[in-house]
Amino acid sequence: MTSVTVEYFAQLREQAGQGRETISSAAESLAALYAELRERHGFRLDTAQLKVAVNAQFRDWQQPLAEGDVIVFIPPVAGG
Amino acid sequence: MSRVSIAAQPVDTNTLRRELQRPGCGGFCVFEGWVRETNEGREVSGLDYEAYNELAISEGERIIDEAVQRFGIADARCVHRVGSLAVGDTAVWIGVVSPHRDEAFRACRYIIDQVKMRLPIWKKEHYLVGESSWVACSHGPADDHDHAHHG
Numbered sequence: 001m002t003s004v005t006v007e008y009f010a011q012l013r014e015q016a017g018q019g020r021e022t023i024s025s026a027a028e029s030l031a032a033l034y035a036e037l038r039e040r041h042g043f044r045l046d047t048a049q050l051k052v053a054v055n056a057q058f059r060d061w062q063q064p065l066a067e068g069d070v071i072v073f074i075p076p077v078a079g080g
Numbered sequence: 081m082s083r084v085s086i087a088a089q090p091v092d093t094n095t096l097r098r099e100l101q102r103p104g105c106g107g108f109c110v111f112e113g114w115v116r117e118t119n120e121g122r123e124v125s126g127l128d129y130e131a132y133n134e135l136a137i138s139e140g141e142r143i144i145d146e147a148v149q150r151f152g153i154a155d156a157r158c159v160h161r162v163g164s165l166a167v168g169d170t171a172v173w174i175g176v177v178s179p180h181r182d183e184a185f186r187a188c189r190y191i192i193d194q195v196k197m198r199l200p201i202w203k204k205e206h207y208l209v210g211e212s213s214w215v216a217c218s219h220g221p222a223d224d225h226d227h228a229h230h231g
Contacts, residue, residue, distance in 0.1 A: 009132055010202035011214045053200070056134040072132055072200075076216035079129075079136075079160055079201030080113050080172050080192060 001026055002065040006037065007072045016041045030054070031061040034073055045075055084140030084158045086131045086201075091159045096175055105154050105177040109184035111192050113172040115165050119215070123208040129162045129171065132200040136160070143194040151187040153178040158191060160201055 001024040008016045016037075027033035030052050037043065051074040052059055054066075065071075093112075100108065117124055144156045156176045165171055174191050178184040196217055206212045 007132070009130055009200070010204070053132070053135055056132075056138060058135075072135070074132070074135075074200050075202060075214070077196075077198070077200055078203040078215040078217040079131075079199045080196035080217070 002067055002069075004033070004065050004067075004069040004071055006033075007070060009072065010075045012041075012043060012045070012073055012075055015043050025065060027065060029062050029064055030059065030071065033065060033071065034061075045073075049076060050074055082137065082141070083144050083156060084137045085160075086133045086136055087159050087161050088163050091161070091170070091173055093170075093173055093175075096157050096159065096173065100155055100157060100175050100177045102154060102177065105179055107178050107181035107184040109176045109181070109188040111172075111174045111188050112170050113192070115167050115169045115171055117167045119205060122205075122210070124167065125206045125208050126164060126166045127206060128164050128204045129160070130202050130204075131160065131162050136199045136201055139198050139200070140195065143191055143198065146194070147176070147187040147191050150190065151178070151183040153183050153187045156187065156191060158195060160195070160199065162201070 003022060003024050005020060005022045007020045013019055025033055025036060027036050031047055034047055047061055052061060053072045053074060054069050115127060140158050147153060147156055154177045159173045161171050172195065174188055176184045176188045203215045204212055205215055
């Protein structure tokens with residue numbers, strides 16, 4: 001199991017009912033972690049609609065988890 | 081100093097402008113994005129912006145680096161508001177200085193376009209009638225089913 005912190009923004013924050021959580025997961029990739037959390041929180045967005053960042057850098061969905069990672073799933077953006 | 085900031089309060093644009101002034105630059109181009117009273121046919125009463133600050137700043141710095149390289153501008157600043165904004169409030173301010181006007185205009189356009197596409201910033205609109213919704217501008221081929229699709 002790997003311990004990571006997940007931060008939520010926008011609709012994911014509302015659907016999760018919290019801004020961040022620290023969890024232990026056996027997920028083998030960021031995509032697998034999202035699938036696990038989607039199941040738990042009922043997220044409506046799928047990975048095709050999201051990007052993912054680890055420690056404030058955009059990353060590939062296939063990247064494995066590392067102990068202590070701070071992971072953010074990024075819904076479609078709307079700045080400006 | 082940082083060229084990109086995420087501001088929880090209204091920004092003093094005179095200060096930003098002064099910081100960009102330099103003797104070698106004859107062109108200053110600014111873009112302000114304001115909260116509009118309608119979006120996709122719905123009347124907007126106000127909106128909330130939220131940002132993933134750390135990544136928004138690093139990605140914004142990358143965008144300005146790209147603008148400097150592509151257009152040869154001298155410098156630029158970008159400030160994006162977060163929090164609750166009303167119709168008419170400034171949501172984003174971009175200023176670009178360069179020796180001549182052409183590259184200032186082009187770089188300013190480049191920066192606002194990239195900011196809208198790339199910065200992890202989200203907008204929840206509140207309407208005069210009906211439920212508030214998260215607005216999706218870009219990134220991903222599919223759309224969030226929670227809100228009205230683009231017309």
